[in-house]
Amino acid sequence: MAILPGFTYTLNSIAYAAAIGLLSMGLTLTYMTTRVPNFAHATIGMIGSVVMLFLIDRVFYDNPGWTLFLAGPLLGGLAAAAFSVFMYVAILRPLANRGNTIIGLMIATLAVDIILLNILTLILNEVPGKNIPKLIGAPIIGFQPKIKIGNWVIDSYTIVLPLAAAVLAVAFHLFLTRTSFGVAMRATIENPDLASAMGVNVSLVYTVSWAVSGFLAGVAGALMAFAFKGVDPAVSALIIVTVFAGSIVGGLASVYWGLLGGFIVGLAEKIGTTMINNIYKALFVAHLGFPNISLVNYEKVMSLGLVVLVLLYAPRGLAGVDWGRLASRLGLRRG
Amino acid sequence: MVDWWIFSDSFLVTLLVYVTVALSLNLEAGFTGIPNFGKHLFVFLGAFAAQGIGVRIAAWVYEKLRPEEAAQALTDVSRLVPGASKWTSLVQAAADTDANRIIVNSYLKPFITSNLAVEVLLAVVILAVTVALAMLFGLIASYAALRLREDYLAILLLSFGELMVMVIFYQTESLSGGNKGLWAITFTREPIRFALIGSAILAVIAFLYAERIANSPMGRTMRAVRDDEVAASVFGRDIALIRLKVIMAASVLAALAGFFYTESNASATARTFNRVIWTFLPWAMIILGGMANNKGAIVGAVAFLIGKRLFEYYQEPIGQALHIQAELVGSLLPNILIGVFILVILYLRPQGILPESISKTVDFRRLLEEEARRER
């Protein structure tokens, strides 16, 4: 029995991991700037899913061409960014100014999460679809251009999603290093007082970080809409745990590590769990008589397990690990 | 006018259960500063004891005491439920989502209510299981609480609660019935009365307990740990031990509340124990009432639930006015309003409505006067 999962499954897993990576990256960014762990982050991503669904229903229903993959993420990202900025400027910042503690702000993000989740659900239930009769739970996996390689038919979102993640990561990196506002953002993250003394509008930097974070989430959400059986904002409740796991594994101190952490956790959940399941079946069930149960359902244990391991052994996440020293200790490098 | 019946027995149980959960969360979050964002798990433990574990214990006792009847039950249920050949014992069948309903309602309940000794004993055992589960999971949660900063701890507890409920209990049918849930073992011929009386006693105990502890040296120590861990440890307190004790005590209260809640519904499904209604709502209640204020927690619980109930009651007219489906008014709008309400409270009173008061371990004023007299 094969230990490695199948080709399509692997593609799906990579796409899922890329989406989690984008979400973890945004979560890490706003944590680094404003120190708020945002529990509404995954639901903000769902705004992207909802936008994608409406685009398919109203515009691309008959001809889901490649422009869908441009319009969906872009509009979904912008909508999510708009909400994210609204959330920061109109809700979190005033609450912080009123003297709420970090726990108070976390509760506030939970409150926003509930409000947003229920509003999105309400919209999908109440706004009639033009072509798709019932929007809530609508399976839209078919509405995408197909890629055929020989006998393989590939869901094109699985190619677009990792690509989008790569493009956005590079674009964000260029923004952070090549534009003076990006440099100011890094400076503000490191030392807001000094940055402000240099004339940086710190509160604008914070606002922009929420916009970027929301945009990344919206893009991930728009493309991820294809991955689930039907569009239902409630899946954000499942995803947010993985996103936090990714951010914590990354260390909540670097957007790049956030992206990578999310990617690792996403892959571990999908491919890791499948491999463990296959090994279990091939070895423990077949030869040692263990009960024949599926371990695939336990994918969330994987993310929690990683979080626990990281918090116990590398409390500052992968970003905090001294890789050079680790390499020399393992004999990979002379040092 | 509101019809009195909307405050039915089952609503009252819900109210009392929430009072207990809010008081329990207040002990952790309000007094000790432990940001338990995974409260739903601890409430669910009581439900799990009543259904997943309860039916197994009851079926086992049934098989031991009335082997012929139990064998008959297994045969009967195998005829009624397709694909039943896989069960080798009634214990297995009783925890199956399809057979569970028949076995619990047609066999186990009549058996339990016919024998007072069995009934009392079973109730005691299931309550003991509830307490044991709560303490076990409390121990695990407090292990994390020893090492993590409060925001990381909150994230971890939320993930922990979410994952435990979602994975261990919800995705795995054999434990607690998965999506369909399981019927619970209930007691007396009027289970709702049992639940009402039980949850009322529990709520009273929880209040008296929380008040006594708050006004004892322990309450003062909990608040000190919350305000400054380092200073508290420099003054001789083992922070880890204090948190452990508090989480244990609070978890037992929450799990017992979950038990009586399940008793009033006669069944439970893991997915309904989500973080919105069993973590966020209790947080909303204690924030409304003022953290570290037991009376406030009760006021918060009562205010929220009555508001929510009225909303459900008026869902038809509200739905017509807003042009949305009535059932969405009942299920979605209250959540939205609770969210908005919380934001408003956080904005208006970051410290809650009722402020924290000085503890009354002893009569400070009298001692002050006595000391002043002595000095003169």
Next chain:
Amino acid sequence: MAGVTLRTQALNAGYGRFHIIFDIDLEVRRGEILVIVGPNGSGKSTLLKTLFGLTKVYSGRVEFEGNDITKLPPHARARLGIAYLPQTNNIFAELTVRENLKMAGYKLRPEIVEERTREVLELFPFLKEKLNSKAKTLSGGQRQLLAMAMALIRRPRLLMFDEPTAGLAPKAAKEVVDRILWLRDELGKTVIWVEQNAKLALEKGDSAVLMVSGRVAYAGPASDLLADKDLGKRYLGLKG
């Protein structure tokens, strides 16, 4: 009075409820170095922060070039021509040297920043080789000089240093001190210099303020204070 860059009158300040400095009167003339010395906990750093608007002023007045700036926020004082260099965290360690210089001229027009960056690099040639390295790779002394270079991009008229030599090896410390003198001698800047190493500072400075327990215990020429044979006792507050 002409030639006075900065003056305080009966200044009382602190942090929140903690009143740290009491009734401070001092003045610094244009183009001179005023050193502020005193044992730790005497309020030197708090005084400097107060001059830059980073503490709570209970009463009194601060004037810069004849204008009352007591109520101005820090960034407004920076705009008027005051640079404040805290002891630590005065550069962005995670940014490259080039980016640090860019940040220093954040609100200025790009051409101006470019031109001044070129000037500053001529003055601090060692920075040229490090332009694309992260600032955290610089040595302690180099970091202080980078902070100084960053301040100069804004062309301030008054520079205020908070213990710039703290934690530096003697050679690096000397380099930093030489640069402070050079600021006065070559660039004609006015300098306020808080220093732990009192003897060193008094040797180099023009005028001096000795702070003890939050009050001014001496104000006058630096050389007079240095020559005081009871300097040690006076410094520790044992002799009024």
Next chain:
Amino acid sequence: MNVILETRGLVKKFGELRALDGVDIRVPRGKITLLIGPNGSGKTTLINVVSGVYKADAGKIILDGEDITELPPYERFKRGLVRSFQVPRLFAGLAVVENTAFARYGNPGEGVISGLFRRLWRPFEEETVRRAVRMLSFTRIRHLWDRRPGELSGGQMKLLEIARVLMPDNPKVILMDEPTAGVNPTLAHEIFKFIRNMRDEYDLTFLIIEHRLDIAVDYADYAYAMAFGKVIAEGDPRDVLEHPKVIESYLGG
């Protein structure tokens, strides 16, 4: 000399920096010992290591004959080591009298079950509160007993911090980090008078970090001076203050 607290070769590193570089001190029983030195000389680090807030990298800490180097802070407290903080670390949600009463350890009612039984802890609690009231009147803030720390002035906060360290039963050594920082000179004198009274009345031992040497020197019995993580002088406070090495460490080369 009757030594109650001793450190032997104490080392504490922060990265490259050796904040404590082999510190040996011997604190005499029943005396007020000053710990002085310029900024960054390692005084507060020493207090933090001795009280257990930081772990030592090397060396030993001996309290009344017992090696306490490896003990967590709360165990050191139980053995009689009490400390105050430079910036008062008061419990913001507790009233002044509660802040003070908390500082006495050993209440039998400090448990999630024992707390329920008033009879168990009431006598202890009454005694604790009486003592707290006495300490508050000693430090002249009794009239503020029901206020929160947030309502106090800086000086009052320092006084509360001092009242607190005097609460424990039979403290062996009281470590104080700048008890007079941020208070006016008159009050600073009063604080030191009060400390001296406590020493005389209860035969307490104090180790005090202080910068207001002009005030402190009149009250202290012994002094240690530190620079660059090492002890550079010890002895009679006035002698230590006039020691050339000490003056040099303050004035610089």
